[in-house]
Amino acid sequence: MNFLTIASLKNEAGEQALAAAVDAELQSRSQRQTKTGKPYLVLTFADATGSFSLNAWSDAPLFDAASSLPDGTVMRLDAEWTQNTYGVNATNVAWERLTGDALEVFYAGDAATAEKQRRDWDTITGLCASVNDPRLHALADHFLKEFGPRFRRAAAARKNHHARRGGLIEHVSQMMRTADAVCTAYPRLNRDLLLVGVLFHDCGKLWENQYRERGFTQDYSLHGEMLGHIPLGIELVNKLWRDVADSPAGRGWLPLEPATETVRLHLLHLIASHHGEYQFGSPALPRTPEAIALHHIDNLDAKLEMMADVYANSNELAEGIYEKQFPLPANLVEPLPSFEPLPAVAAAPPRGELF
The missing domain is CATH 2.40.50.140 (Nucleic acid-binding proteins)
Known part of the structure; x- marks a missing residue:
């Protein structure tokens, strides 16, 4: 069979x-x-x-x-x-x-998917460990320890992109790799803030797009339906921030610059503005370089994931032309392969010389 x-x-x-x-x-x-x-x-x-x-x-x-x-x-x-x-x-x-x-065996899941998501989790924890700002570092660490299993079960969406158990891990991991690379090209960006903003931008989906501890059915919740992932994410970050600020680690935050309250506000702004426009559900428009970067990194990863699905699953209308799938704007065309240089050919020895 x-x-x-x-x-x-x-x-x-x-x-x-x-x-x-x-x-x-x-x-x-x-x-x-x-x-x-x-x-x-x-x-x-x-x-x-x-x-x-x-x-x-x-x-x-x-x-x-x-x-x-x-x-x-x-x-x-x-x-x-x-x-x-x-x-x-x-x-x-x-x-x-x-x-x-x-x-x-079914509940154990596809081995290749499980291995990819394990590597993605390692990427997330590794990049969070590299955050220098002690407040953002402590916040990320608290979140991963408190909500790690729930985070690893969540999807990034119900459809269109990363709409599977563990899809949120895949989405966040790729976004964090991209954000890390973007910060090397634009060193004036606040790397700590951008990385942690990526970690938390969709954290409300732990309730909006959650799976049970066992199985692959994505549940619905009243919190997800009545609030949506952006307000839920803001509420979660505020709760976690209070937890860490009241812990022994938070006692040394007062003299730190930039001011702790300003750091919190900038992080909340990234969550609030990451959809980029009011019409797409953002309660705020991006107003900082990190907010602009996060919005476009999020959109880029979602769109490229959708395109990969179209290439794998859509009908070919003609050779190299794939049928449009919502929400992409048009039929797709087969991407151009990367150039591969020809293998170097050993030069012929000068005439009259054999060795």
Whole structure:
């Protein structure tokens, strides 16, 4: 049997039927109707690598089975898979519920994804350890110790980019690497502030885009729905700041320059302004060099992740031209490969000389 992750399925499925089995957790189902009034279910499945939706028509056996299964059920779907503009399709579907060792293997997740996220966590902790400002250093350390497991489970979004368990770790790690590099090109930037701003810019997503301790279903919460990740992030940083300021480490902050309250305010501004515009949910516009840098680093990483998904999963309209996917503005074109110099050729010896 050909076993695939969801990411591999999206990468390999096309117009021709692909016979394969996919282990996936049932995230949700919603009942819809066709134009003729025929009911069907939209089933959303997920694993460690991503998610997809599948239509179960009322005259298909999967419709009755899925109607009675609770959310969170882990299933093995053995089918013939195709993929078009509207997403993944399956025919001749056979399924079973995973139990025992097979279920534990599923919850362990994809090994390659787990290894990437382990390296990303090491990047985050290493760059946080390099922060010189004792206030920002202590704040980052307190956050990683207090909320590390929850941070490592969260996604960066529900869709579009890094929308998977651990996706927030991947997003923040890449942004921190980029921020570190940008600071070498623009040394007037406050590196400590920018790195810690990256760490906390989406920290409200620990509630808005959170996963359970076990499984790949992204939950909803009242805090996430009613406040959103920016107000939640501001509230969290203020709470953590008070914790550290009241600790023994905070007793020596008073004589430090720039003033401690100014440092806190600048960090909060990075969280408040990182979406860049009011229309995109920022309660404040970027007003400092670090805020401008953070906004564009965030946008760059999100857009490049979306583009990578399009290249891997979108239909080719013509050779090297990929179908547009929201929210990118246009069809994508195959990127230009990097130039690779030809191997050096040894010069011929002068005529008459053999050695």
